[in-house]
Amino acid sequence: MALTIAALISIIMLSAISIGNSLSLNYYEKTCPDVELIVAKAVKDATSNDKTVPAALLRMHFHDCFIRGCDASVLLNSKGNNKAEKDGPPNISLHAFHAIDNAKSQVENSCPGVVSCADILALAARDAVFLSGGPSWDVPKGRKDGRTSKASETIQLPAPTFNISQLQQSFSQRGLSMEDLVALSGGHTLGFSHCSSFQNRIHNFNTTHDVDPSLKPSFAAKLKSICPLKSRPKNAGTTIDPSTTTFDNTYYKAILQGMSLFSSDQALLDTPKTKDLVSKFATSQKAFYKAFVNSMIKMSSINGGQEVRKDCRVVN
Template sequence: MAIMSALLTSLLILSFFSYATSLSSNHYAKTCPNVESLIRKAVRDAATNDKKVPAALLRMHFHDCFIRGCDASVLLDSKGKNKAEKDGPPNVSLHSFYVIDDAKKAVESACPGIVSCADILALAARDAVVLSGGPSWDVPKGRKDGRTSLASETRQLPAPTFNISQLQQSFAQRGLSLDDLVALSGGHTLGFSHCSSFKNRIHNFNSTTGVDPTLNPSFAASLKQTCPVKNAKNAGVAMDPSSTSFDNKYYKLIFQQKALFSSDKALLDMTKTKNLAAKFASSKDEFTKAFIRSMIKMSSITGGQEVRKNCRVVN
């Protein structure tokens, strides 16, 4: 029964996703030629005032694509009895939605009814990486926006407590490989984590030890100081010491036993993922090339039906 249940869950998830063959880098060349510059300005203006914006936009895009494809369903507000994705437990810490609102307003003013919110989010995520010192790439465009957003479906998101088998299954259900898993995990080079995402490694780890023995002892001690058992609601730490710069230090930290999440450490638990992590730790160029490939692949998972006039509500 357990095997049958897992199979049905996989089939249900896969039914939400498709890889779009109609996306193209010049999709708006005639209908909205300035779309990329308008979005870039909105992201740059917001990031100038808040250094947390780039990490927030990258994470937002990832969380969008893993639920029903990259259809901007994460942007929809809850309405009445319907609790939307953004209010699901894994997403309550998402922020900077106003940046997408600002970009959409600018784009609608220039070319109303043309550009989807899903495309705006995909482009904003790319611009966020660039603003953080990371690579640029041509974002395929032509996504449509979804009309369904359910908080209950956010349980499908890969959790920071996942082991390598759970991660592999989660990515595979979306047509993403182990190569994609390791490359996209590098997005953890940006941002901040609340204590709740890694408390399992520093408090009551198992029946014999309180702290994950694979954590660097001094690093674990610093985490415990920041995140005591009854920690402040918003307490946490930067994902890495250079958490506003897009680099390959994340992979180096994994091998130094200073990665925050169980899911980060899990990359060392399979030969292929460990070798890829080592490759990226030793070469930023190799990491950025792989990251670009995997971002394009992930962001090409589609599932929408319309172009919203307002990213927070369906038409």
């Protein structure tokens, strides 16, 4: 399916690259020509051992870009009195850092001190989507790694309980449109959620309803059985999308069927523009892929780093 939109992607690139002025497709052409092959192999190897790796890498990249831009600050370890982003509440469940460590190690062996961790993470997120059956695209490169990472700043990440106004504000602050919001939300087609992220919809929803009435009753009953209010199993949860290891447009179909998991997913039906986009992407996987690629390039071009880290977990 990725090949069918190759021509569209090349057109998208022309408008998107200008967002990150220092980024270019051939940034490592002379200094590290094999970087993309090395990263792709590292992601593939990690995925062969753990099928949850692609979802983890895509989420990791999103969580990185939404704090200080795509500067790999999410990869830094806490040190001394400083609690880093990865130890902030929304990021506790992030995993697959080893995949980035392995990719970085192999890249350093080939091209020491050249490729940023931020670029490796951007490439890995692309490879994660492609490995899961989604589209591929050319990633503009040249990001720098940040030197600051604060757990307190993770409060800036859009929460699964956000309404449409909160989502729009969060995305617009980063130069992202309503279409970007709906398209990037499609990344939820991969992944798993713990009960805490959606329990607001299935227990004590409001003074009138115990369960969010927008949920399909049989789906709500299933969620309540997985996530009982009392005696809940540790780490209980469910996949966000029934086809969780396949990158497709099932997520949008589920929203229209009353089977979305998060309040923020359901909120996409709360304005005519976002609702139309949900319907469009539910009907056409090709349209979703085109929009997702465009929005990923746009989001991934937000950068504010200063250096090329030798080790992704610590500053130089």
